[in-house]
Amino acid sequence: GQTVSSYYERGHDFADLLTRVHAVEGLARIRFTSPYPNDFSNRLLDTLASLPRLGRHLHLPVQSGSTRILRDMRRGYTADAYYDLIDRTRARLPGWALTTDIIVGYPGETDEDFEATMELVRRVRFDAAFMFRYSEREGTLAARKRPDDVPDDVKRERLQAVIALQESISKARNEAMVGQDVEVLVAGTGRRNPEQMFGRSSCFRTT
Template identity: 50%
Template sequence: NYIGIDPQRQRDSTNAWVTIIRGCDKFCTFCIVPYVRGRERSLPAEEILRQVQTLATEGFREVTLLGQTVNSYNDGVTNFASLLRRVAAVDGIERVRFTSPYPVDFTDDVIAAMAETEQVCASLHLPLQSGSEAQLAAMRRGYTVARYRALVSDLRATIPDLALTTDIITGFCGETDQDFQQTFDLMQELRFDSAFMFKYSERSGTHAARAMSDDIPEAVKKERLQRVIELQEEISRQINADAIGSQVEVLVQGESKRRAKDGSVTYYGRTPQNKVTVFLQPVPANRIISVAIDRTTSHTLFGSVVPPE
């Protein structure tokens, strides 16, 4: 059960991952996780808090709570919303993230905990997979497009500065042109900050591999994937461009692999919205600074460090 055992951490990292729930009870038709990792099992809240307190003592300022269906967490005493508040209250922890939540289990009290707890970052990865009702049913996702749309509306109304990301699969079993167009249209409507996008690939041992026909030609899968990638790149570019002229809070992670035009070293960190931000001025890792944004791409913000007053 891993209680009392601390995983090895990268000592030069600013973020530490803390597993709070293992396994999955959802049994999506394309996914192998429930078969190889078993049913959902939540670690006791006191054990999670012990790990987080240890991390804070070691100097980590940010933790990410991890689980295949992280917001399904419940140890019998503490639910996920309560756990978020308790983790955020640990002295020394200034940022709390979590991934990946499952839309069906996203409750009003979790939304409230995100909105009311300063340390919980306004960043959320909320897998959609498809904008087609028929495809969601075939995937056994357990929610409808209307339910997902309403959840996004509630989240954005309660957390106005929320950055929302997602997962999209193209070419799943039986996906028609109309199904794909519904996904494309929903992505245009909801305007995610970014997305992980994949073409469907059959996984041995899943329900889909055993009982469903992988009937979409590879060329069609690739073409549909390319279309959603191009759409999302443009949406991400537009959203990030809105940050030009603003100042963002950045937790510095260190030296960037990206060099300035003159070849000089640059540095980077992440905003509460998990936006990678690159700047020229050398700042030690694990510091929280303000950066004035003067340029953006679909993936990155660029700017200059604002001197403290």
């Protein structure tokens, strides 16, 4: 996967790289994806806050709200550490949109593990999320050592539940933007109506 925040080359880290890219003339907006939660230092957050041409959107993949599942995935952080990152991010980057990735039905996931994920979604209130059912991927640790033991119907139910929860949160967060003026970077014209334009706001909302 992409872990751009792990970048390090000849004494320069990802914060330095972003600062150098930001100095390039003619760039209207700069986006990056996807950072890894473990690599997010306060220095990096302060750097993001200092660069006005960065898109005000951060994708922070969590995968699960259960520390037990996160450890089994070898993610390298706990649910509490992720909550702390969210708190630090919102303190330093007010108004930024936060999105994430979530997997349900990981091998061994119990009802309690899944409820921890639902609680995380309720507490963090992401702007949007990419949500998936677990499926075996050849060559991964989970495929080699963990039986795919969560029944498909349970995976489907859990996925539908977390999607419904996140959709209700996304709807509320989008409705809170109604009436606000936002800067939009135009990406093209509509297929049905070429006189209509579409693009993304700095918080990565389609407009």
